Amino acid sequence: MKKFITKIDDMLVDSLNGFATAHADLVNLHLDPHFITRKNKSANKVAVISGGGSGHEPLHSGYIGYGMLDAACPGHVFTSPTPDQMLAAAEAVHADKGILFIVKNYAGDVMNFEMAAEMLPFEHATVLTSDDVAVTNSTYTTGRRGVAGTMIVEKCIGSLAETGASLQACKALGDKVNSRTASMGVALTSCTVPAAGRPTFDIDDNELEMGVGIHGEPGRRREAMREADVIVKDLVAAILEDLESVHLKAFDINSGETSEALLMINGFGATPLMELYLLYNLAAKLFNQHGLQISRSLVGNYTTALDMAGASITICLLDDEIKQHWDSPVHTSALRWGR
Amino acid sequence: MQTDFILNAAKAIQQAIVANENALESLDRAIGDGDHYLNMKRGANAIIDIQPALATLTPDAALQQIGLKLLSTIGGASGPLLASFFMSMAKTIKENGDDSISKIAASFAAGVEAIRQRGKADLGEKTMLDVLIPVSNQFVLLAAQHCDSKLICATLIDTAEQGMLATKDLIATKGRAAGLGERAIGHIDPGAKSCQLMIVAVCKLV
Numbered sequence: 001m002k003k004f005i006t007k008i009d010d011m012l013v014d015s016l017n018g019f020a021t022a023h024a025d026l027v028n029l030h031l032d033p034h035f036i037t038r039k040n041k042s043a044n045k046v047a048v049i050s051g052g053g054s055g056h057e058p059l060h061s062g063y064i065g066y067g068m069l070d071a072a073c074p075g076h077v078f079t080s081p082t083p084d085q086m087l088a089a090a091e092a093v094h095a096d097k098g099i100l101f102i103v104k105n106y107a108g109d110v111m112n113f114e115m116a117a118e119m120l121p122f123e124h125a126t127v128l129t130s131d132d133v134a135v136t137n138s139t140y141t142t143g144r145r146g147v148a149g150t151m152i153v154e155k156c157i158g159s160l161a162e163t164g165a166s167l168q169a170c171k172a173l174g175d176k177v178n179s180r181t182a183s184m185g186v187a188l189t190s191c192t193v194p195a196a197g198r199p200t201f202d203i204d205d206n207e208l209e210m211g212v213g214i215h216g217e218p219g220r221r222r223e224a225m226r227e228a229d230v231i232v233k234d235l236v237a238a239i240l241e242d243l244e245s246v247h248l249k250a251f252d253i254n255s256g257e258t259s260e261a262l263l264m265i266n267g268f269g270a271t272p273l274m275e276l277y278l279l280y281n282l283a284a285k286l287f288n289q290h291g292l293q294i295s296r297s298l299v300g301n302y303t304t305a306l307d308m309a310g311a312s313i314t315i316c317l318l319d320d321e322i323k324q325h326w327d328s329p330v331h332t333s334a335l336r337w338g339r
Numbered sequence: 340m341q342t343d344f345i346l347n348a349a350k351a352i353q354q355a356i357v358a359n360e361n362a363l364e365s366l367d368r369a370i371g372d373g374d375h376y377l378n379m380k381r382g383a384n385a386i387i388d389i390q391p392a393l394a395t396l397t398p399d400a401a402l403q404q405i406g407l408k409l410l411s412t413i414g415g416a417s418g419p420l421l422a423s424f425f426m427s428m429a430k431t432i433k434e435n436g437d438d439s440i441s442k443i444a445a446s447f448a449a450g451v452e453a454i455r456q457r458g459k460a461d462l463g464e465k466t467m468l469d470v471l472i473p474v475s476n477q478f479v480l481l482a483a484q485h486c487d488s489k490l491i492c493a494t495l496i497d498t499a500e501q502g503m504l505a506t507k508d509l510i511a512t513k514g515r516a517a518g519l520g521e522r523a524i525g526h527i528d529p530g531a532k533s534c535q536l537m538i539v540a541v542c543k544l545v
Contacts, residue, residue, distance in 0.1 A: 053415075075415075076381075076414055077374070078374050079374050079377075079413075079414040079415040080414045080415050080416070082410060082411045082412070082413070082414050082418055083410060083411070083419075084410070106416075107416040107458065107513070108414065108415035108416035108417075108418070108419075111418075111419035111420065111457055112414065112415075112418065114419075115410065115419050135517070193373050193374060195374075195377050196368075196374070196377065200368055200373040201368060217516075218519055
C-alpha cells in the first residue's frame with residue numbers, strides 16, 4: 001500500500017482538518033464526536049443532515065452549504081457514523097422546522113441513524129436512498145443499496161428546504177427523487193482501506209466486477225474485461241430494465257409524458273475524467289436511442305470508493321419539480337452553480 | 340454475576356479478537372468490505388480503556404455503559420447490534436436480577452432478541468444470529484434444567500461452533516453480503532465468527 005499517511009490513526013481527523021481549513025468560508029468542523037456544519041445557515045428551515053462512512057468524498061461533507069446539506073457526520077473509512085455524532089449534529093443545526101436525515105440504505109447506516117432518531121428530541125424524518133439496481137429488492141434482502149444517486153436526492157431536498165418548506169414536503173420530494181433514480185456501477189480494480197493495508201478484494205488485470213458497491217463489496221458478477229461500449233451497454237440495460245419496471249410511462253413516447261432525464265457518470269476515485277467522458281458519450285447515445293432525452297448532465301468524482309478504478313452510471317427521471325430543484329442555486333465545496 | 344466477571348470477560352474477548360485478526364479479516368474481505376476486524380478491535384479496546392470506571396459500577400450499570408461505549412465507538416452494523424445486546428441485557432438484569440443462572444440466561448436471551456429486532460434478521464440469514472440464537476436457546480434450556488455451569492459452558496462452546504460453521508453453506512439474505520447471492524456460499528460469515536470467538540472466550544472463564 002502506498003498512500004499519503006502521517007499516522008494511520010490520525011488519518012481521518014487530519015483529512016477533516018484539511019477539508020475544514022480549505023473551505024473555512026463554508027463549514028465548521030466539530031471533533032469528538034465528529035461532525036461538520038454549515039456556516040451562515042438561514043434560520044427557519046428544515047435541518048438537512050446526512051452522513052456515512054468516510055472514503056466516499058466528496059459525499060457527504062462536500063455537499064454542505066447553501067441549497068444542500070446543513071450538516072454531515074463522517075464515520076471511519078467505509079463504516080457508518082455513530083448516533084452520538086448524529087445527535088450532536090442535530091443539536092447544532094436544528095431550527096424549529098425539524099430534522100431530516102438522508103441515509104444510504106446500508107444495514108449499518110440505517111441502524112445507527114435509527115437509534116439516533118429514537119433519541120432525538122426534535123421532530124424528524126428520514127429519507128432512505130436506494131438507487132443501486134445491482135442488488136435486487138426483495139423481502140429477503142435489506143433492499144437496494146444507496147449509492148451515487150444519493151447526491152441528487154441531497155441536492156433536491158436541500159433546494160426545497162432552503163425555501164422554508166415543511167419537513168413532510170422535504171421528505172416527500174426526497175422519496176420521489178429516490179424512486180426515480182437508478183444507478184449501476186462497475187469496478188476495474190479493488191480499493192484499499194488504509195487501516196487494512198491491502199486491497200479489499202482480488203481482481204485480475206483482465207477482469208471487471210459488474211454491479212460493484214461503493215465500498216468495494218463485490219457485485220453480482222465477475223466478468224472478463226471488455227471494450228467500453230460493451231460494458232456501458234450492460235450497465236445501461238440494467239438501469240433501463242429497472243426504470244421500465246417502475247416507471248413504464250416514462251418510456252411510452254406516445255403517452256405524451258416527458259422522458260427527460262439527468263445523466264450522471266460518477267468516477268469511483270481512480271478513473272480519469274477522460275475515461276468518464278468516454279463513458280458519458282456511450283451512455284448518452286444509448287439512453288437517447290431508448291427514448292430518454294438527457295437534458296441535465298454531471299460527469300466527475302461525486303461518490304467515490306477510495307482508490308477504486310471504475311465508474312457508475314446514474315439516471316434520474318426528471319419532472320418539472322425535480323428540474324427546478326436540481327437547477328436552483330447551490331454553493332458547496334463540491335457542487336456550485338447559480339451563486 | 341459480579342462486575343469483576345464482566346471485566347474479565349471484556350479482557351478475554353479483546354484478546355480473542357486480536358488473536359484472530361487474520362481469520363476475521365480474510366472472512367470479511369471474501370464477502371464483506373474488510374472493516375469487520377478493525378471495528379471489533381476498536382470496540383473491544385474501548386471497553387478495556389474504560390475498565391477503571393466500569394469497576395465501580397453494579398453489573399447492570401456496567402453492561403449499560405459497555406453498550407453505550409460500543410454504540411459511540413464501533414459504527415457500522417456491529418455497533419448498534421452489539422450495543423442493543425448489552426443495553427437490553429443490562430435492562431433485564433436491572434429489572435429481574437442476576438442471582439441465578441436462569442436469570443443470566445434470560446438476560447442473554449433478551450440481548451439476542453434485541454439484536455434480532457434491531458437487525459430485522461432471523462436464523463438462517465448468514466449473520467451473527469446463526470450463532471447467537473442457538474446459543475441463547477440452549478442456554479435458557481440448560482439453565483431451566485439446573486445444569487452445572489461448567490457443563491452449560493462446554494455445551495454452548497459446541498453450539499456456537501456449529502452455528503458459526505453452518506453459515507458457510509448459507510446464502511446471505513441480511514447484512515453486507517446480501518448482494519452476493521450464491522457467491523457467498525462457501526464462506527463463513529465474519530459476524531458469526533466474531534460472535535463465536537466472544538462466546539468461547541467468555542465460556543472458558545467459567
